[in-house]
Amino acid sequence: MSGGDTLSSSPAADASAICAQIASVFSAPSAHPPARSVLVSELAAAASRGGRVFVHGVGREGLMMRALCMRLAHLGLPAHCVGDVTAPPALSGDLLVASAGPGTFSTVDAICGVARGAGARVLLLTARPEGDFPGRQADVIAHLPAQTMADDEDGGAAAAAAQGSSQAKLPMGSLYEGAMFVLFEMVVLELARVLGQSPAQLRARHTNLE
Numbered sequence: 001m002s003g004g005d006t007l008s009s010s011p012a013a014d015a016s017a018i019c020a021q022i023a024s025v026f027s028a029p030s031a032h033p034p035a036r037s038v039l040v041s042e043l044a045a046a047a048s049r050g051g052r053v054f055v056h057g058v059g060r061e062g063l064m065m066r067a068l069c070m071r072l073a074h075l076g077l078p079a080h081c082v083g084d085v086t087a088p089p090a091l092s093g094d095l096l097v098a099s100a101g102p103g104t105f106s107t108v109d110a111i112c113g114v115a116r117g118a119g120a121r122v123l124l125l126t127a128r129p130e131g132d133f134p135g136r137q138a139d140v141i142a143h144l145p146a147q148t149m150a151d152d153e154d155g156g157a158a159a160a161a162a163q164g165s166s167q168a169k170l171p172m173g174s175l176y177e178g179a180m181f182v183l184f185e186m187v188v189l190e191l192a193r194v195l196g197q198s199p200a201q202l203r204a205r206h207t208n209l210e
Contacts, residue, residue, distance in 0.1 A: 056096065101150075
């Protein structure tokens with residue numbers, strides 16, 4: 001981290017500052033419906049029509065998407081990570097949940113195009129909902145207004161100030177990625193309620209091969 005972004009001497013204070021930055025994402029103004037509501041609605045609809053769920057992201061975003069996929073499987077949904085050797089073909093009635101925090105990635109764009117061409121519905125999670133890619137490739141957008149790699153150099157300081165904290169400013173796309181994890185935990189909690197799934201039912205679907 002640079003100059004003004006150094007951590008304090010207290011791990012608890014640093015953790016509190018980082019958590020506050022992530023929490024601020026969920027109170028940031030947006031012209032779009034809350035991302036949690038969009039995700040819960042789309043995932044519940046896919047479950048009700050018997051569709052499969054595919055997830056895709058790149059880099060650290062991709063890791064967060066894999067974490068979501070695991071919990072969706074625990075909820076009893078037929079969930080698959082794009083690129084896994086056991087992933088089936090996407091078909092009409094299926095749902096692809098893709099992430100492109102900065103607004104676009106060439107590989108995410110291509111995967112979304114293939115999914116739409118096969119008749120699947122595409123949900124795009126992004127910090128930059130305006131632009132050619134979201135409008136062209138997504139059926140629905142979930143807006144997560146957090147700093148990404150695209151903002152880190154040209155507006156990171158302004159973004160941190162707007163989020164109310166100059167301490168322990170998370171670098172690069174860490175704020176968006178951390179917010180993804182928290183968002184997905186909220187989604188899983190609400191989706192469990194909607195689908196009538198208990199903690200015991202989720203635990204029963206966890207692998208024993210580890």
